[in-house]
Amino acid sequence: MKLTYRVEEGVRLGSLLWEFGPGWRMISSAMLGGGIGEREWVLNAQVVAGYSRMDPVDHLLSLGPAGPGVGMMTAASVDRxxxxxxxxxxxxxxxxxxxxxxxxAPEGFRDPELAPMRVGTVNIVAVIPVPMTDAALVNAVMTVTEAKSQALIEAGFPCTGTASDAVCVAVPVEGTPELFGGPRSEWGARVARAVHAVVRQGAEEWRPRDPK
Incomplete structure (x- = not known):
């Protein structure tokens, strides 16, 4: 993983880049490279608060390397x-x-603080060193989400996340695929613990610097 910086709209912004290369399959909810397929890199790009560009996919493509990849955005400081x-x-x-x-939430509910186009604020990347079937990948995303929500609640936040969180799970292509990714499967349990740890720590560290 590589951390780089750029300046946009007079603001210094960071980006996290994972360069996997060929031979990896990913499942993601990201705007760029979402769904299930072979991907070579993952980008988590910080953008300005109140991001309002209407070409986020093109924006992400301009920030990432060549080849197929996954691109997600966040208003959170990626250097943390x-x-x-x-x-x-x-x-x-x-x-x-x-x-x-x-x-x-009730039908028609809309948080007044949400911008018309709100970028993700809890972005998670998980890398599993064994191949998985499509069903197991979907199950792994469920496990990531459940572990995230558990960590947030345990950290004292009355929420399951934010309205536009993003996730990416990466696995190698070669090998006999695992059939299960749930929290009590061998690899799902490890995913759950790792994701729980990073979200719990991130939530606890976020509170004192931005109590809003």
């Missing part, structure tokens, strides 16, 4: 990223909780 490992699984997260929210 958190990393953890558990039994071969690696996880990293950028955590910003200015507008925490519960997943289920």
């Amino acid at each position: 990223y958190v990393r953890a490992a558990d039994g071969g699984v690696e996880a990293a997260a950028t955590v910003g909780l200015r507008v925490p929210t519960w997943a289920a």
Whole structure:
């Protein structure tokens, strides 16, 4: 993982880049490279608060390397990223909780602080060193999300996340694929612990510097 900086709109912004190269499959909810497929890199790009560009995919493409990749955005400071490992699984997260929210809300509910186009504020990347079936990848995303919500609640935030969090899980292509990614499977349990650790730490470190 590489941390770089750029200046946009007079603001110094950071980006985290994972360069995997060929031979990796990823599942992601990101705007760029979302879904399931072979990808070579992951970018978590910091953008200005109140981001309002209407070409986020093109913007991400301009920031990432060549080839197919995954690109996500956040208004959180990416230089405060958190990393953890558990039994071969690696996880990293950028955590910003200015507008925490519960997943289920009344119909028509809209937080007045949300901009028309709000970028993700809790972005998670998990790397698993074994291949997985499509179903196991979906299960792994569920596990990541459940571990994230557990960590946020334990840290004292009454929320399941923010309204536009993003996630990416990366696994190698070659090998016999794992069938399960749930929290009580061998690899899912490791994913859950690693993600829980980074989100819990990120949430606890975020509170004192931005109490809003």
